[in-house]
Amino acid sequence: MNTQTRTSATNFAFKITKTIIDSIGPRPSCSFESHITARILQFLYQAFCDSTRLHTFVTHPNAFLGFLTLVPWIYISCILLIFLKFYTIAALGFTIANIIATSQFIFYKGTFDFLYTPKTGYNAIGIINPKKELRQQVIISGHHDSAYEFRYMRTTPRLYRIRVASIILSMVLSVAIGWLTVLNFYCFGSDPLHRIFVAA
Known part of the structure; x- marks a missing residue:
């Protein structure tokens, strides 16, 4: 990836982040807003990933x-x-x-998580398949919910x-x-x- 492409990708990431923050607002863990954000990210991943999916999990955010x-x-x-x-x-x-x-x-x-109501959350996952022989796996992760x-x-x-x-x-x-x-x-x-x- 050359410098120009890297800069363009970085600017795109910042733009998407700002758009989500401005349009959706706070996104507490497992909230409706965080669910919408996960679906938006999955949709965006489709542009450059070979496959995408939503991973469902249950947790106790409170x-x-x-x-x-x-x-x-x-x-x-x-x-x-x-x-x-x-x-x-x-x-x-x-x-x-x-x-x-x-x-x-x-x-x-x-x-003591059991004392609090369980809720469902989503992880947006995108996979880019290797073009040549698989030698190592690179995982890039982050959270799309709002941190306290x-x-x-x-x-x-x-x-x-x-x-x-x-x-x-x-x-x-x-x-x-x-x-x-x-x-x-x-x-x-x-x-x-x-x-x-x-x-x-």
């Missing part, structure tokens, strides 16, 4: 950030359970909430470490306080809430 809603509600429920003196259930709740957050966001394990923007790094980069540290600290403290409360109540027979209010 699981990626869904824990940001689920975990705080578990935390709030656990705090209420402490005031109702259900200390063990509260400690278990804090532990489960932290396991969910760690699995979904830090390790991207998808262990983590704005903290752009808007307030200096506070990013503080936010991350505060999240980690709250996770550690919630589990520690939860199980120390259980230990204090069952091993020493002391009501932690009574001690707090008496001290106040």
Whole structure:
């Protein structure tokens, strides 16, 4: 591919990308807009590919950030359970909430994806067959759905470490306080809430 052809192909790719963004707009994973985009790309691939197809897959797109809603509600429920003196259930709740957050966001394990609605998505695939003997396979891939923007790094980069540290600290403290409360109540027979209010 000469320089002129490469430049033309690059400009075409940018033009198509801009057209899709302007005409279709945001394209969350597995949304109707992302489905339309996949079909448009498959159609465009037909101009220079020997074969094209849509690959169907099922995933749980809301699981990626869904824990940001689920975990705080578990935390709030656990705090209420402490005031109702259900200390063990509260400690278990804090532990489960932290396991969910760690699995979904830090390790991207998808262990708790089943808690969220499954949705169907499409990959647009184009294949260019070799003209000579096949020696190696080249795969070019990308995503046509809209990626979520983590704005903290752009808007307030200096506070990013503080936010991350505060999240980690709250996770550690919630589990520690939860199980120390259980230990204090069952091993020493002391009501932690009574001690707090008496001290106040």
